[in-house]
Amino acid sequence: MPQRRSLFSPRKQEMDAVSETVLERLPAPRAAAVLPEPNLDGPPPGPLTAARIVTSLLVAGPLVALAVFIPLGWGGTKTIWGLGLAVAFYLFTGFGISVGFHRLFAHHSFTPHRVLKIVLAVAGTMALEGSVISWVATHRRHHMFSDRPGDPHSPVSHGTDTPTTTRGFLWAHVGWLFASDPTSQQRFAPDLLRDPDLVKIDRLFPVLAVVSLVIPLAIGWIVTGTLGGALGMFLWAGLIRMALLHHVTWSINSVCHLWGRRPFTTGDNSTNVASLALVSFGESWHNFHHAAPASARHGVLAHQVDLAAGLIRIFEKAGWVTKVRWPTATQIETLTTRVEERAPI
Secondary structure: OOOOOOOHHHHHHHHHHHHHOOOOOOOOOOOOOOOOEOOOOOOOOOHHHHHHHHHHHHHHHHHHHHHHHHHHHHOOOHHHHHHHHHHHHHHHHHHHHHHHHHHHOOOOOOOOOOHHHHHHHHHHHHOOOHHHHHHHHHHHHHHOOOOOOOOOOOOHOOOOOOOOOOHHHHHHHHHHHHHHHHHHHHOOHHHHHHHHHHHHHHOOOOHHHHHHHHHHHHHHHHHHHOOOHHHHHHHHHHHHHHHHHHHHHHHHHHHHHOOEEEEEOOOOOOEOOOOHHOOOOOEHHEEEEEEEEOOOOOOOOOOOOOOOHHHHHHHHHHHOEEEOOOOHHHHHHHHHEEEEEEEOO
16 A cells, blocks of 8 residues: 655654643544555664564463473472562563653653663663663554554554454554564654663663573572572563563553543543553553553542552652653543443453
C-alpha cells in the first residue's frame, strides 16, 4: 500500500510526541475506521533474521528452559532463594520500566536528580524490553497513533469481534515484535538523543542485558556452590522473572486495548484492567493514562493500586525528584465519562 504524508509536518509531530503531556488537553475524537498509513520517516529495515532469532529466544526461551531445567531448580533451598531473588529483580526491573522508561523518559511526569535518572535507565534496560531510546520512541509513536494506522501494536487493527479479537490480541501481545516496522528515534525521541547519559546507556543495552541474566547465575553459584543451584537461580531470577515482566508489559498493549472498563474519555480503545494492576505497578490503569499521558499517577480512582505512583511519591518526599505532574480533582472530573465496560475482567 503506498504511503502518504501525514497532515501534520514532521516537526509538529515530533514535538507532539515529546510533549504529549498536557493534562488539560481534551482527548482527540476517534479516527475514521480507514485511514491512510502515515509516513513515519523511520530508517529502512535492515536484516531481520538475527533480530527475529533474538526475539524468538526471549519469547520462547524461558518456557523451554522451564521444561529442561525444572529438576535442577525445584525444591528446597534452591527454590526459596531463587524465588526471593526473582521477586527482587522483578521489582527492580519492573519499576525501571514503569517509573523510568514510561513515566519519566516517555512522558516527563517528573524531573529526577541525575543519579536517580541513571539508575532508572539501567533498571529498565535490565528488563530486556529493548534499549531506553528505542522503547520510548516506540511508546510515543503508540500514543500519537493509538489504535489507528501507525500504531505499532494496536489489537483493534484486526477488528474487535471474535475471531478477529484473537488475532488482534496475538498481534498486540507478541506478533508486532517480529514485524519490520522501524520507528525513528530522531523523530520520536529527539530529547533523549540529546542526553549523553541516556545515549551511553542505550548503547550498553547488550551488556546490561547479559548482566541482568548473569547476576542471578553468579549469586546462585555463590549461595549454593553447585551447578544445580546456579541454574536454579538463573531459571527463576533470570529467565522466568524476565518472561513474567515481558508478558505483563505486553498485556498492557493487548489486554488493555481489548477488555476492561473505560471511565475516562479518550480517542482510542484503552481500558482499565484491575486484575493486572499489582503485577504491572499500576500500568494497567491504562484508560486514564491515555486520557492524561503526563500524569505521574495512573490509578486515580478509589481503591486503584498504583505502586509506581507510590514510589514516585517517596522519591518526591526524599527530594530526589521535582516538578511531579500529579493529577488534580478538576482534571480527573473533566476527563471522567460514563463507565463503559468492554467485557468483565
